[in-house]
Amino acid sequence: MKIRTWLMATYLAVMILPLAAAYGFYLLLTQWDGQQSLLDSFELTSEIQTIEEQLDDPSLYNVQPREDVEDQLGSLSSREDLKIHLYRSDGLYVYRSDDPNHMLLLQDKSQLLKNLYQYDFSYQTVSVKKPVFQNETMRGIYEIQLKRTDWIEGVEKRRLWVLITLGIFFLTLYSFVIWLLHKRFNRPLKQLMTGMEEFAATHQTTFFPQKKQDEIGDLMKHFERMQIDIEDAQEKTKKAQLEKQTMIASLSHDIKTPLTSVRAYAEALTDETSLDQEERQHYGSTLIAKTHYLQDMIEDLTTFAQLQSAGYHFERSPVDGMEFMEMLFEGYEEQLDQQSIQFHKENQFGGTYCMNDRQMVRVMDNLIHNAARYTPLEGSIWIGAYDTFTPLPDWIFEELQDDLHSWREEKPILLVQNEGATIQDDQLEKIFTPFYQGDPARSKQDDMNSGLGLSIAKMIIERHEGRMSAWSANGKGTVFAMTLSEITEGDGNHE
Secondary structure, three states: OOHHHHHHHHHHHHHHHHHHHHHHHHHHHHHHHHHHHHHHHHHHHHHHHHHHHHHHHHHHHHOOOOOHHHHHHHHOOOOOOOEEEEOOOOEEEEEOOOOOOOOOOOHHHHHOOOOOOOEEEOEEEEEEEEEEOOOOOOEEEEEEEEEOOHHHHHHHHHHHHHHHHHHHHHHHHHHHOOOOOHHHHHHHHHHHHHHHHHHHHHHHOOOOOOOOOOOHHEEEEEHHHHHHHHHHHHHHHHHHHHHHHHHHHHHHHHHHHHHHHHHHHHHHHHHHOOHHHHHHHHHHHHHHHHHHHHHHHHHHHHHHHHOOOOOOOOOOOOEEEHHHHHHHHHHHHHHHHHOOOOOEEEEEEOOEEOOOOOHHHHHHHHHHHHHHHHOOOOEEEEEEEEEEOOOOOOOHHHHHHHHHHHHOOOOEEEEEEEEOOOOOOOHHOOOOOOOOOOOOOOOOOOOOOOOOOHHHHHHHHHHOOOEEEEEEEOOOEEEEEEEEEEOOOOOOOOO
């Protein structure tokens, strides 16, 4: 449950539960008071009947001294919870227990006779008026008012009990809400803060096994992913640093060797007496080759550094797949024919794609050059481009077809295959590493290369939103495969 929903439900419960509890206690108290009132009524009625037995004496209603009346009433006259009013039949006040100094007053008889025999129960008292007869002649009227002392004390006790119970309920509800808030917010937030402090101090990833399905749980998930991303970034930084060190070492070695040769040949050429014309031409050709190699290496280094930069972007434009691949495949047949290598190409690349022609030419040059390095005389190189709906060609090495089909994932694919020695599995994982030269025994003699070609090719393909990988068939040769993304309707994304 989301925090907002949970808080709304909690606030609603905190608002409703006290009202419901108060209403419930009110109903309980009302029912209880009703039951107790009924019992109290029976008790008071019984007590009043006992008092009435003493007040039925006709002699009490004669005009006489107060002391004589009180002597006849006995203990009734001294009870503080009891009021007794005695009237003569004509309405004259005879006795009032609550007024020792009362005067003989004549009351309105019609008012006095109202509500006779009617018990009047109020919150604090119960009262009743009844006439007294002697020989069927009304001698007087008595009015009794009895305090409901036990009833009042019971009501107060019950109210106090209800108030105490309500207080306990509110305290319990408050404590429960505080506990829920602590469990829902404080505890996971404290876990998150502890995890952050541990990660900041030890750089060790902290995971939270119990996560709620709410915003704090999402925050924990984001923090876990952030830690993984930071560790990945640190690993990439370490790897990049190691690659830089390896690059510097490889660059120093690869430049030092041709520079040493250039220096030696240049020094030899300056000595006009020790070399004949043929040797001078040979040294000159070697110098040109070495300088071309250095120039190509510097070019590759520049391209590699640009592609590694996050801020570097090259323009891509929509192109027709068929026409673009025809252009891309041109110019290699004569070059490979001079190296006694058979060249086969196939183009079934329909659709529209977002390409940078200069960078894709570099990819194809690097792949063809790499394939030619490891292809023996009279061997074959195949290149092919196939759109999403075209199956893989038959010339793919049979044992690699299933792997290629699964890796392709029904996307347009570009293939370069060559016959030659097998690349071992441990080397296949490294061939896209900068300055990796592979097995010297597989390449042709006197073949110089910077070791950056495949790295550059893979980065260019990835900049085209594609993938690149390689497979090698034992005793047959190697296949390089690249997937590319076709522009769909409404998709105009290109750098």
